Amino acid sequence: MARLPILEYPDPRLRTRAEPVAQVTDELRQLVRDMFETMYAAPGIGLAATQVNVHKRLLVADVSEDHDQPVCLINPEIVEREGTTTYEEGCLSVPGFTDSVERSAWIKVESLDQNGDPQIVEAEGLLAICIQHEMDHLEGKLFVDYLSELKRSRLKKKILKQRKLNPTAPEPASAPLS
Ligand code: GNR
Ligand code: NI
Numbered sequence: 300m301a302r303l304p305i306l307e308y309p310d311p312r313l314r315t316r317a318e319p320v321a322q323v324t325d326e327l328r329q330l331v332r333d334m335f336e337t338m339y340a341a342p343g344i345g346l347a348a349t350q351v352n353v354h355k356r357l358l359v360a361d362v363s364e365d366h367d368q369p370v371c372l373i374n375p376e377i378v379e380r381e382g383t384t385t386y387e388e389g390c391l392s393v394p395g396f397t398d399s400v401e402r403s404a405w406i407k408v409e410s411l412d413q414n415g416d417p418q419i420v421e422a423e424g425l426l427a428i429c430i431q432h433e434m435d436h437l438e439g440k441l442f443v444d445y446l447s448e449l450k451r452s453r454l455k456k457k458i459l460k461q462r463k464l465n466p467t468a469p470e471p472a473s474a475p476l477s
Pocket of ligand 1: 344345389433
């Protein structure tokens with residue numbers, strides 16, 4: 300088991316569109332276990348492979364208090380959605396920042412499970428929000444992309460200021476604040 304490093308905004312690798320998983324191998328199952336460990340340790344309610352610099356279409360989530368409702372979706376596709384809901388979202392890749400985002404209130408998702416078998420998940424509430432947030436990561440999209448220009452420019456300023464105050468933090472190789 301291993302905890303994996305999580306990429307942080309504005310790292311350009313978070314903008315990568317993930318590729319479909321061709322085959323659910325033992326190696327992929329190990330990645331899934333490491334992603335659960337990383338998510339629970341963070342702590343977070345979801346984690347997309349993109350965030351640990353693996354650009355494959357898989358995500359893990361667990362919105363339960365007792366960490367006893369793990370969900371793993373491989374090659375997820377939303378096939379039905381209904382209603383809208385707004386929630387104050389955060390992201391492990393944008394630490395220290397939250398804002399409200401509108402999502403579908405109910406979704407039906409087709410995917411593969413950890414055994415490579417097809418599964419259909421219907422979700423509402425926080426799980427529905429979390430799955431949509433994670434699926435955005437697989438498209439290279441972050442919740443801050445839904446913010447107004449004004450809010451995002453304030454966020455950029457805040458991050459630049461943090462970097463100045465903490466010069467030991469690693470500088471992203473090439474990270475234009477988008
Ligand atoms: O831990 C997380 N909490 C959260 C809260 C509201 C909406 C979405 C999330 S997902 C986030 C973990 C994360 O960044 N997953 O990509
Ligand atoms: Ni996130």
